[in-house]
Amino acid sequence: MTEYKTVFGSLTNYEKGGVEAINDSPQNYVFSNLFEVASRAKPWEKVAVAKNMEYVIEAIRAEGVSPWRIAAHDEFALVMDGQVTIDLLDPDSVTANPTSTGSVAVDGEPSGRKMGQIVAKRGHMSLLPANRCYRMSARDASVVLLQTILGPDTLQRWPDICQRH
């Protein structure tokens, strides 16, 4: 009987597929690999790997300790490789512009009430609630896939990350 092995990717071990064009341009498929993108990114850079109108999915190389951030809407962090700790804070004075999209960095150490902490490994999804501060940390290089909206810190590197030919 077949013994099945589930194949996940990681920063150091991933295999990339691709677009085999027949009568089309590969660029139309905006094809990339999130592990490749994260492996080439600096820690905590938010690189879009998918975009649908104003919405994006960002690949984030998690390594060390991130700045505190806040968004006016819910975001969701899915750990794709490694282990990431998320601290959540109910801020006293920091607020997100209600009309803003994406998250913004918070200067320094915001004051407020601790809400809790999540330790997430590969495959674990966490809510980053609207109007709360969050900070991520990872001892070893890890990868987070973030469901969010295009924001001022979203990096769009499509020509560099996508299959062109």
Add this chain to the structure above:
Amino acid sequence: MSTSQLPEVKSTEPNEQGYRSYSLGEFTFRRDEHFAHIDWPTGRHVMAVEPFLKALMRDIAWNFFYGTVNFDSVIGTVNHYGDVDLFAGRFNEDYRKAEIDHLENFPHDEIKATFEAMLGDWVNESFDPFAAPQETGSAYGDKSGNNMAAVTRTRVTAKRMIGMPDDELLRSDESGYTVNRMFADVDQSEPEVKVEPGYEKEVSAFSLFKYLSRSDVTWNPSVVSVCKDSLYCPTTEEFILPIIHGNDRVEWFIQLSDEIIWEVADRETGRPRANVVMKAGDCAAMPADIRHQGFSPKRSMLLVWENNSAALPGMIARGETPNVPVEF
């Protein structure tokens, strides 16, 4: 809706194999031991009943989905979000040239009621149209009971995120969701969550991979997290996507595990445009003017990402939406 407002389902008495026939406008549907037969004024079509029922199941469960659901190269539906086209040969170049294609538009509730009745009658007790081939009995043969529990499954649609208070439940052995045989090696640990008093409704996390490893269906995206109109709709895939999905908007795939090969063709003509091979970590958009069908050699985890904006149907109808999500 009161009983008096329920749409009429037009059906016959059971045939010698025990199945009723159904009609919608000028279309008629009948089945025998092996086949579904579809007739319309200018033509006819026959499909093996198993792929027909698998396609019909998805069309109903997804509420006619986004855009076109091709059962095969001839039969299918187009969702106009309130009313639905049922067509034969509309997206087949040769049927159109021969002028034997046919299309009728129906109110959403009318076509849904007929399709649901047909599915309930034509699926026998041993067959589950959502299951992988080796995990279900046969669709063929004379009528033998029904499997209403399988064909009336409710699609999971989280309001905020799976596992949160007042939201969709996690999956476990106790709730009847055991680990699928092809995901026996998937880590079943949950994240460590420490919550300060008063924040129980905001500090939340769950294992998506564990959740997916316990899915009892294939090719059935369900909503697990909601960022305004951005919906994460992951699904587990094995064998062949039972429909050929014709997009009306851009759709994204993130391959979470294993591999899927997508055959992509022109939405209108069916002419091949590309094959897209996706391995774990790969991200790809399906343009808004294509049709696609996936092949998953081993059960895999796929994140389908949809934009559910209520403004999109109007924008699509006015031709205001782009075919590709990013120009570079």
